Amino acid sequence: AQSVSQHNHHVILSEAASLELGCNYSYGGTVNLFWYVQYPGQHLQLLLKYFSGDPLVKGIKGFEAEFIKSKFSFNLRKPSVQWSDTAEYFCAVGSSGSARQLTFGSGTQLTVLP
Amino acid sequence: KAGVTQTPRYLIKTRGQQVTLSCSPISGHRSVSWYQQTPGQGLQFLFEYFSETQRNKGNFPGRFSGRQFSNSRSEMNVSTLELGDSALYLCASSLVAGGARNSPLHFGNGTRLTVT
Numbered sequence: 237a238q239s240v241s242q243h244n245h246h247v248i249l250s251e252a253a254s255l256e257l258g259c260n261y262s263y264g265g266t267v268n269l270f271w272y273v274q275y276p277g278q279h280l281q282l283l284l285k286y287f288s289g290d291p292l293v294k295g296i297k298g299f300e301a302e303f304i305k306s307k308f309s310f311n312l313r314k315p316s317v318q319w320s321d322t323a324e325y326f327c328a329v330g331s332s333g334s335a336r337q338l339t340f341g342s343g344t345q346l347t348v349l350p
Numbered sequence: 351k352a353g354v355t356q357t358p359r360y361l362i363k364t365r366g367q368q369v370t371l372s373c374s375p376i377s378g379h380r381s382v383s384w385y386q387q388t389p390g391q392g393l394q395f396l397f398e399y400f401s402e403t404q405r406n407k408g409n410f411p412g413r414f415s416g417r418q419f420s421n422s423r424s425e426m427n428v429s430t431l432e433l434g435d436s437a438l439y440l441c442a443s444s445l446v447a448g449g450a451r452n453s454p455l456h457f458g459n460g461t462r463l464t465v466t
Contacts, residue, residue: 270454279353280440280457326393336383336444336455337406340393 238263240329242341249317250349257312257344259327269310270328270338271301280326286310297321319350352377354458356441362464368429371461375422375443381405382424383455384416387438396439399424400446428463436465 243258261267271283284295291303301312310327327341355374363369375382384396395408399418416426422443428435442455 272457279459280442282454282456285454328393336381336398336442336446336453337395337408338393338455339395340385342392 238267238329238331238339240327240339240341242325242327242344244344245342246345246347248347248349251319252316253348255312255314255317255321255346257325257327257346259310259312259341261308261310261327261329261339263308263329263331265331268330269301269303270330271295271299271310271312272326272328272340273323274326274343275323283312283325317346317348319348322346322348354441354443354456356439356458356461358461359459360462360464362466363431364466365431365433367431368427369431369463371426371428371439371441371463373424373426373441373443373458375424375441376456379443379445379456380422381444381446381453382418382422383442383444384424384426385440385442385457386410387440387460388436393440396426431465433465436463438462 239262241260269286272280273283274280284293286293286303294300299314324343324345326343328338330338357372381400383398385393387393398406402418413429418424438460440460442457444453446453
């Protein structure tokens with residue numbers, strides 16, 4: 237069975253600080269990897285996805301993530317956060333045969349102080 | 351283009367009752383998936399429907415069921431409600447074209463179910 241671990245439950249940063257949110261997964265086969273974001277009062281939105289190819293994936297709003305197969309990791313990064321990035325971030329894994337049956341991490345609440 | 355629409359937004363039911371939740375996918379999307387979100391368990395996959403057939407099912411009891419109609423709209427039913435069924439139920443649709451690469455999930459705002 238797949239599992240996803242997000243190490244930080246709550247991260248507090250000041251504007252312009254750099255961000256890295258950790259995500260590790262356990263699954264023996266080929267995986268599809270996702271980061272979703274949930275802004276206050278809004279629905280889950282896709283930030284970025286990895287299926288294959290270049291392990292450095294760029295998403296919306298300046299976010300990027302790097303897939304490191306040997307470490308089973310897919311960490312999310314942003315060089316300079318803004319107050320509007322305050323949200324909950326979810327890492328998710330899907331198997332190659334079932335990209336819509338996702339296993340989600342427990343989420344990381346990011347608070348950016350102005 | 352309208353997003354995924356879920357109705358109702360809020361629902362309060364009593365233990366033992368049953369409930370039906372509705373989801374209208376994005377126009378043109380043929381796959382609908384359901385997820386349960388709780389503070390303790392996080393987001394958990396319930397099931398996925400495509401072409402009116404259940405394609406995948408998560409680890410939930412048989413009290414949780416669903417169906418999909420020919421217009422891709424989907425309903426989820428929970429019978430004999432328990433207190434632990436209180437959760438946010440999320441519906442997600444996807445295009446299912448060109449393989450998984452082109453089919454990320456698009457989520458609705460969810461239905462908040464409270465069981466008393």
